[in-house]
Amino acid sequence: MASVLVIEDDDRIRLSLTLALEDEGYGVRAAATAEDGLAEHRQDPADTVLVDLMLPGLDGYDCIRGLRRDGDVPIVVVSARSDTHDIVAALEAGADDYLIKPVAIKELTARLRALRRRSRAALPVPALTFGDLEVRPLAGEVLLRGEPVALTRTEFRLLCELAEHAGQVLSRQQLLNRVWEYDFGDERLVDVHIGRLRQKIEDEPGAPRHVVTVRGLGYKLHR
Amino acid sequence: MRPLRLRTRVTAGFAAGALLISAAMAVLSYDLTRRTLLDSRERTAVRTAYFDATVVQAGLAADGDPGEVLRALDTGASRRVAVRRAETWYLRNADNGITQAIPVALREQVAAGQPSRQIVSTDSGAALVIGVPLPDGSQFYVIDSLQELGRTLSVLGLILTLVAVGTTACGAALGTYLARRALRPLASVADAARTITAGDLTTRLDPAAAPDLERLTSSFNGMVDQLAERLERDRRFAADVSHELRSPLQTLAAATSVLARRRDQLDDRSAQAVGLVVEEVGRFQALVTDLLELSQGDQQPARAPVDVADLARRACLDRGLSPTIVTDAAGADRVWHVDERRFAQVLANLLDNAERHGGGPVAVTVGGDDTLAVLDVDDEGPGVPPADRDSIFGRFVRGRGANARGDSNGTGLGLALVAQHVGAHGGRVSVIDRPGGGARFRVELPRESA
Numbered sequence: 001m002a003s004v005l006v007i008e009d010d011d012r013i014r015l016s017l018t019l020a021l022e023d024e025g026y027g028v029r030a031a032a033t034a035e036d037g038l039a040e041h042r043q044d045p046a047d048t049v050l051v052d053l054m055l056p057g058l059d060g061y062d063c064i065r066g067l068r069r070d071g072d073v074p075i076v077v078v079s080a081r082s083d084t085h086d087i088v089a090a091l092e093a094g095a096d097d098y099l100i101k102p103v104a105i106k107e108l109t110a111r112l113r114a115l116r117r118r119s120r121a122a123l124p125v126p127a128l129t130f131g132d133l134e135v136r137p138l139a140g141e142v143l144l145r146g147e148p149v150a151l152t153r154t155e156f157r158l159l160c161e162l163a164e165h166a167g168q169v170l171s172r173q174q175l176l177n178r179v180w181e182y183d184f185g186d187e188r189l190v191d192v193h194i195g196r197l198r199q200k201i202e203d204e205p206g207a208p209r210h211v212v213t214v215r216g217l218g219y220k221l222h223r
Numbered sequence: 224m225r226p227l228r229l230r231t232r233v234t235a236g237f238a239a240g241a242l243l244i245s246a247a248m249a250v251l252s253y254d255l256t257r258r259t260l261l262d263s264r265e266r267t268a269v270r271t272a273y274f275d276a277t278v279v280q281a282g283l284a285a286d287g288d289p290g291e292v293l294r295a296l297d298t299g300a301s302r303r304v305a306v307r308r309a310e311t312w313y314l315r316n317a318d319n320g321i322t323q324a325i326p327v328a329l330r331e332q333v334a335a336g337q338p339s340r341q342i343v344s345t346d347s348g349a350a351l352v353i354g355v356p357l358p359d360g361s362q363f364y365v366i367d368s369l370q371e372l373g374r375t376l377s378v379l380g381l382i383l384t385l386v387a388v389g390t391t392a393c394g395a396a397l398g399t400y401l402a403r404r405a406l407r408p409l410a411s412v413a414d415a416a417r418t419i420t421a422g423d424l425t426t427r428l429d430p431a432a433a434p435d436l437e438r439l440t441s442s443f444n445g446m447v448d449q450l451a452e453r454l455e456r457d458r459r460f461a462a463d464v465s466h467e468l469r470s471p472l473q474t475l476a477a478a479t480s481v482l483a484r485r486r487d488q489l490d491d492r493s494a495q496a497v498g499l500v501v502e503e504v505g506r507f508q509a510l511v512t513d514l515l516e517l518s519q520g521d522q523q524p525a526r527a528p529v530d531v532a533d534l535a536r537r538a539c540l541d542r543g544l545s546p547t548i549v550t551d552a553a554g555a556d557r558v559w560h561v562d563e564r565r566f567a568q569v570l571a572n573l574l575d576n577a578e579r580h581g582g583g584p585v586a587v588t589v590g591g592d593d594t595l596a597v598l599d600v601d602d603e604g605p606g607v608p609p610a611d612r613d614s615i616f617g618r619f620v621r622g623r624g625a626n627a628r629g630d631s632n633g634t635g636l637g638l639a640l641v642a643q644h645v646g647a648h649g650g651r652v653s654v655i656d657r658p659g660g661g662a663r664f665r666v667e668l669p670r671e672s673a
Contacts, residue, residue: 010470010473010474012471012474013470013473013474013477016473016474016475016476016477016478016481017473017477019477019478019481020477020478020480020481023480023481023484078473080465080466080469080470080473081466082465082515082519083462100469101469101470101472101473102469102472102473102475102476102508102511103473103476104476104480104505104508105476105477105480106480171527172527173563183537183541184563184564184567186564187525187527216527216528217528
């Protein structure tokens with residue numbers, strides 16, 4: 001049974017999400033503050049974490065950064081905030097997906113399933129090499145000049161998708177569709193994740209050699 | 224008549240002023256110079272005439288021939304001389320015009336022993352006639368030509384006229400310059416207003432730049448402050464309302480899903496009530512989402528190349544419609560430069576509208592020509608009466624057919640959102656009759672913004 005940690009300060013939302021997700025077959029634990037949530041996760045890591053942004057004390061962004069420091073657990077933001085800068089800030093802090101309240105339970109569980117699938121290897125190939133970058137889809141590893149790089153599952157999945165189609169341009173919507181399984185999604189998800197990926201695998205993230213932007217079309221990984 | 228522009232008026236005023244002053248100055252100085260020159264010329268002429276008269280008198284006293292005496296005078300080119308003695312004219316040489324040039328009145332005065340002078344006009348221009356009675360009863364006349372003086376004066380006149388014209392032109396130029404300078408602060412006000420209209424509410428006027436316009440500057444800045452404050456208040460209110468509505472809706476959405484799961488375990492009446500709650504929560508959710516979308520509608524679309532025909536097929540599949548109703552007209556470019564998310568919503572709302580009020584969509588056509596990209600969504604419903612064709616794109620307006628059928632699943636915002644999204648892309652949406660019955664909703668985008 002997959003476990004979900006819900007970090008949400010609104011009692012009613014926390015309770016209703018707990019009930020609904022338990023109905024859908026998840027093992028749900030809930031915390032009302034970021035501090036409690038982080039402690040809970042450290043004690044017994046959950047498979048997925050849902051985070052609200054407006055929390056008393058440590059806010060949602062701090063919470064996401066705290067969770068990221070501890071590992072690559074998939075993080076989904078469920079927030080009433082819909083401003084671009086809130087969305088981008090949460091993704092830059094390390095969130096994997098961003099949902100705006102109110103989100104239907106069907107939609108929420110679809111997102112959670114997509115996230116879980118992301119941890120599985122996309123292509124049954126032992127290793128692909130791009131210059132000093134080596135992607136090992138089966139092992140779930142990425143090496144830069146022989147050194148392992150710590151990627152989150154979403155970043156890894158995104159890199160695998162680009163690696164599988166190396167030399168080809170993938171549009172943002174294609175990437176959203178393949179990595180996040182969205183029919184129509186928010187392209188900011190892709191842009192921020194590409195940025196995070198570059199921070200980790202490029203020597204100069206501002207002048208990338210591996211993952212390049214093709215203006216007006218999308219992204220591609222140089223062979 | 225339309226009032227003249229301020230700049231034109233100031234320029235004309237300065238030119239007229241300069242003309243008036245320079246013309247008056249020119250006339251005055253011409254007159255003064257003319258008088259002075261004429262005066263001194265006259266004095267010289269009289270002096271010379273008296274000197275000549277003395278010479279003539281001495282010659283005649285020596286009983287010389289008056290003609291000879293006259294010929295002995297040094298007259299130069301400009302002077303002609305004559306002596307009248309005992310009703311007979313004596314001239315230096317045969318120039319007949321000379322005696323006629325001397326007016327009779329002057330002759331009589333001189334004959335009466337009165338020295339006289341008078342300016343007359345001769346065939347060869349103005350001349351000064353001076354008559355001097357001689358002691359022996361004869362009269363000596365000098366006709367001094369003023370041609371030289373006339374030429375000098377006409378050159379002076381020409382110069383003064385040119386100066387007046389030049390001064391007028393300078394006046395006009397000064398007027399233009401000053402008007403432009405005076406209006407420059409107003410141009411900066413206009414620029415600031417334009418930037419603010421374009422959305423930059425941080426623009427303010429610098430009060431130090433135009434001290435003369437202090438009141439305008441301060442009230443302008445005050446106005447922009449107020450505007451920015453009000454917009455910020457509205458934005459914050461929308462954000463607060465959005466948050467306050469979203470949170471309870473989240474609870475409702477999650478709780479109703481728990482209830483919906485257990486509908487089978489409830490008695491009929493409860494199950495029916497739960498069904499209503501689930502439906503209404505869904506509609507409420509859609510309504511809030513649409514309202515929030517509408518309130519953010521003036522945001523710039525995030526454009527990218529989008530295959531609109533493909534988008535339409537996906538929208539049909541999502542609704543369980545056959546994607547074969549989508550056709551793209553041959554030769555028309557089906558890749559438009561639009562915001563994919565917003566255009567997906569345009570398509571979804573048009574298809575939902577056809578489903579709800581038009582008996583289902585029968586055709587979606589992507590076409591247009593070089594200048595206009597066109598998307599048509601056709602249905603086989605009753606069509607839209609001409610009187611309602613504008614108003615159905617308003618908010619919370621429901622078609623008559625919808626009420627008659629008691630169908631109230633829509634939010635009443637679908638077509639308003641369509642109009643807003645298309646408008647944000649620089650296009651328009653309209654409804655016309657479909658050939659063969661039904662309504663045709665048409666989205667048109669200029670190609671340069673598609």
